[in-house]
Amino acid sequence: MSFEEIKLLLSAQFGDGMILGEETSGLQPALLIQPDQIAAVCLFLRDHPQTYFDFLACLSGVDYHQENRFGVVYHLSSLPYQTQLTLKVSVDKPTDPEELPSFPTVSNVYRTADWHEREAYDLLGIDFKGHPDLRRILLPDDWEGFPLREDYKSAEYYKGIKIG
Structure with a gap:
C-alpha cells in the first residue's frame, strides 16, 4: 500500500x-498520530491484511526542545510486503518538572518495544503507560536525571567517583 492509501485506511478506521x-x-514520510491512539493504530496496522506491519524496527524518544515538546517516533516495517511506515506522536512538556511526558505502551503489540521503551524512559524520562516493566536499562537504577534531555545537567560525581 502507498502512503496515501494507508492514510485513507487509517482515517476510515479511526476517523479524520x-x-x-x-x-x-x-526520506521517509511520517504520519503524526493522536498520542492516545498510538497503540490502537499500531495494532490495526499490524493485523490488517493489506498492511501487515509486523515489525517495529525502531522506537526513538525525542526532546523537541525548541518546540517545548517530547515525542516518540515509531519505524514500522512489513516484512512480507517490504514496506516501511513512520509514525510520530508528541505532547507538550509537562509544566511540573517532576512529571514525566507520557504515551501508551506498544509493548503489547510489538514485544521488542519492551526494550525500546525502557531505553526512551532511561535516557529521556518518557513514561509509557501500561508498560510491564518500565525501569532503567542502560544507567544504574539510582541515576538522577535523563541524559538525553536538552536541559540535563551532567553530574560531576557518581558514588564518590569523578565523572569525565
Whole structure:
C-alpha cells in the first residue's frame, strides 16, 4: 500500500481526527498520530491484511526542545510486503518538572518495544503507560536525571567517583 492509501485506511478506521498531520519532506514520510491512539493504530496496522506491519524496527524518544515538546517516533516495517511506515506522536512538556511526558505502551503489540521503551524512559524520562516493566536499562537504577534531555545537567560525581 502507498502512503496515501494507508492514510485513507487509517482515517476510515479511526476517523479524520486521529491523523494530526504528515511530514513528507524527508526520506521517509511520517504520519503524526493522536498520542492516545498510538497503540490502537499500531495494532490495526499490524493485523490488517493489506498492511501487515509486523515489525517495529525502531522506537526513538525525542526532546523537541525548541518546540517545548517530547515525542516518540515509531519505524514500522512489513516484512512480507517490504514496506516501511513512520509514525510520530508528541505532547507538550509537562509544566511540573517532576512529571514525566507520557504515551501508551506498544509493548503489547510489538514485544521488542519492551526494550525500546525502557531505553526512551532511561535516557529521556518518557513514561509509557501500561508498560510491564518500565525501569532503567542502560544507567544504574539510582541515576538522577535523563541524559538525553536538552536541559540535563551532567553530574560531576557518581558514588564518590569523578565523572569525565
